[in-house]
Amino acid sequence: MTSATPSSERRVSARIGAISESATLAVDAKAKALKAAGRPVIGFGAGEPDFPTPDYIVEAAVAACRDPKFHRxxxxxxxxxxxxxxxxxxxxxxxxxxxxxxxxxxxxxxxxxxxxxxxxxxxxxxxxxxxxxxxxxxxxxxxxxxxxxxxxxxxxxxxxxxxxxxxxxxxxxxxxxxxxxxxxxxxxxxxxxxxxxxxxxxxxxxxxxxxxxxxxxxxxxxxxxxxxxxxxxxxxxxxxxxxxxxxxxxxxxxxxxxxxxxxxxxxxxxxxxxxxxxxxxxxxxxxxxxxxxGDLEAVAEMRKAFDRRRQTMVKMLNEIDGVYCPTPEGAFYAYPSVKELLGKEIRGKRPQTSVELAALILDEAEVAVVPGEAFGTPGYLRLSYALGDEDLVEGVTRIQNLLAEAKA
Structure with a gap:
């Protein structure tokens, strides 16, 4: 049994040292690193619209760059x-x-x-x-x-x-x-x-x-x-x-x-x-x-796409034995329960936590999801549907295929 490190020997303060890394950003960073290494990873981790910022907003920023009053x-x-x-x-x-x-x-x-x-x-x-x-x-x-x-x-x-x-x-x-x-x-x-x-x-x-x-x-x-x-x-x-x-x-x-x-x-x-x-x-x-x-035209278009993707994702997730996903009514995330899958054998492994299951999904299906532990509730996964329709279907299909192999 070791004693706590004395404050005089601690290099990082206890207050800052106790902060955990943002799990969502960590998953996104890992997915991007794997993609950069040539792996066909699909990332459901980041809560980020896949649309570009509307042109009129970008043009306002360009004009501001040229205005000296905004250089101060x-x-x-x-x-x-x-x-x-x-x-x-x-x-x-x-x-x-x-x-x-x-x-x-x-x-x-x-x-x-x-x-x-x-x-x-x-x-x-x-x-x-x-x-x-x-x-x-x-x-x-x-x-x-x-x-x-x-x-x-x-x-x-x-x-x-x-x-x-x-x-x-x-x-x-x-x-x-x-x-x-x-x-x-x-x-x-x-x-x-x-x-x-x-x-x-x-x-x-x-x-x-x-x-x-x-x-x-x-x-x-x-x-x-x-x-x-x-x-x-x-x-x-x-x-x-x-x-x-x-x-x-x-x-x-x-x-x-x-x-x-x-x-x-x-x-x-x-x-x-x-x-x-x-x-x-x-x-x-x-x-x-x-x-x-400005007006809300841009978000209205995004909302249509998110709504379509939401329905597709929830339907596909609920087709997986052992997964239950309530239909989200807002934002752009699905939060399925995977508790029934924990402890089952999947490709020679028996994930006991949603952290282990998320790691298995990344390793075996090359799909990045965020485990529920990051959000205070083990036994769940978070998937963002703020990505293109084709990638969404491909990513959830890979998860379906992998989890279909689960056995007692």
């Missing part, structure tokens, strides 16, 4: 014209009326989430995190000094948690509840009634709510996106909305997100950002300005 520092909290446009876009798209002074422009959604938690959490404050969760949420909470408290939902409820579950997790240290609809990794969308019930429960207990609306425009069928502070106006003074251009406008690499919150929280988060990164790239901010000021 700008306000740490974001270009004033972009903050104003984000406020207008928020009113247009969700009916939530906010002032530009309630907006902070960040380097992508991840920075928005971390800075929001950092602005309101003190050491030991608890945040209720519905699981399956996106990998960055608990790490951001821990970095901000908080304690993530997981509340697990499974396929039997469509991966949606109930007010009763949230209440059972609430303690005297609970400060925030995380609410994400549509969800990454499951594609779950809460009904208006269920969302309102959660919002009213949070407001009734004086809790903060952080709601991530990055997938607001990617909903399918009868599902409907609803913004929590619009449903429950009593939350406005303790609600933080996180959003960005990445998913709606196929701009994952541009790194522009934002926080909408009460002015005191925005001031605190802006102070943090002024020391962490200063302003977001001006060229990317001008591109984002063009995006949020």
């Amino acid at each position: 520092y700008t306000p740490a909290g974001g270009l004033p014209e972009l903050k104003k446009a984000i406020a207008a876009k928020t009113l247009r798209d969700s009916g939530y009326e906010v002032d530009a002074s309630q907006v902070l422009v960040t380097n992508g959604g991840k920075q928005a989430i971390y800075e929001a938690f950092a602005a309101i959490l003190d050491p030991g404050d608890e945040v209720i995190v519905p699981a399956p969760y996106w990998t960055t949420y608990p790490e951001s909470i821990r970095l901000a000094g908080g304690v993530p408290v997981e509340v697990v939902a499974d396929e039997t409820t469509g991966y949606r948690v109930s007010v009763e579950q949230l209440e059972a997790a609430r303690t005297e240290r609970t400060k925030v509840v995380l609410f994400v609809s549509p969800s990454n990794p499951t594609g779950a969308v809460y009904s208006e009634d269920d969302a309102r019930a959660i919002g009213e429960w949070a407001a009734g207990h004086g809790l903060w709510v952080l709601t991530d609306e990055i997938y607001e425009h990617l909903v399918y069928g009868d599902a409907k996106f609803t913004s929590l502070p619009v449903l429950v106006p009593a939350l406005r003074d303790k609600c933080i909305v996180v959003n960005g251009v990445a998913k709606t406008y196929a701009m994952t690499g541009w790194r522009v997100g934002w926080v909408i919150a009460p002015q005191d929280v925005i001031k605190a988060a802006t102070n943090l950002q002024s020391h962490a990164t200063s302003n977001v790239s001006n060229v990317a901010q001008v591109a984002a300005l063009a995006a949020v000021s």
Whole structure:
């Protein structure tokens, strides 16, 4: 038995050393490395639209590159014209009326989430995190000094948690509840009634709510996106909305997100950002300005393609013995349960966990998927359907063929 490494001998701080690598980015990086080495890997790992950023957005960025005023520092909290446009876009798209002074422009959604938690959490404050969760949420909470408290939902409820579950997790240290609809990794969308019930429960207990609306425009069928502070106006003074251009406008690499919150929280988060990164790239901010000021025609076209791929993927996954995949109502992910396959023999191996099963699928079928352990729920896989139709069918067919060999 070895003792813990003394802090004087530790080369990396305990706080940073405890952070795990982003599992989704790690899977994507491995898939790309294998493809570069000549293997025909199909990647379902990254949550990234396969469409190019619309031309009018790119042209706005090109013009910004040539404008000397964007070659200099700008306000740490974001270009004033972009903050104003984000406020207008928020009113247009969700009916939530906010002032530009309630907006902070960040380097992508991840920075928005971390800075929001950092602005309101003190050491030991608890945040209720519905699981399956996106990998960055608990790490951001821990970095901000908080304690993530997981509340697990499974396929039997469509991966949606109930007010009763949230209440059972609430303690005297609970400060925030995380609410994400549509969800990454499951594609779950809460009904208006269920969302309102959660919002009213949070407001009734004086809790903060952080709601991530990055997938607001990617909903399918009868599902409907609803913004929590619009449903429950009593939350406005303790609600933080996180959003960005990445998913709606196929701009994952541009790194522009934002926080909408009460002015005191925005001031605190802006102070943090002024020391962490200063302003977001001006060229990317001008591109984002063009995006949020324009119409939603581009996302409407993407949504049609995602809807078609969603139905194809879910149908094919549910044809596999031992796999059950609820139909996602939003985002661009499927989250099938593979618990019945664990422990079965597949090409001489008996994967006991979804991590081992994902590794087997990559090695034997040359398909990259993300295991459920990355999202707090072992026994599942996440597959993004934000890739071309042919690759999607080929990739899932390979998985079908491999898992058809499973035997007791």
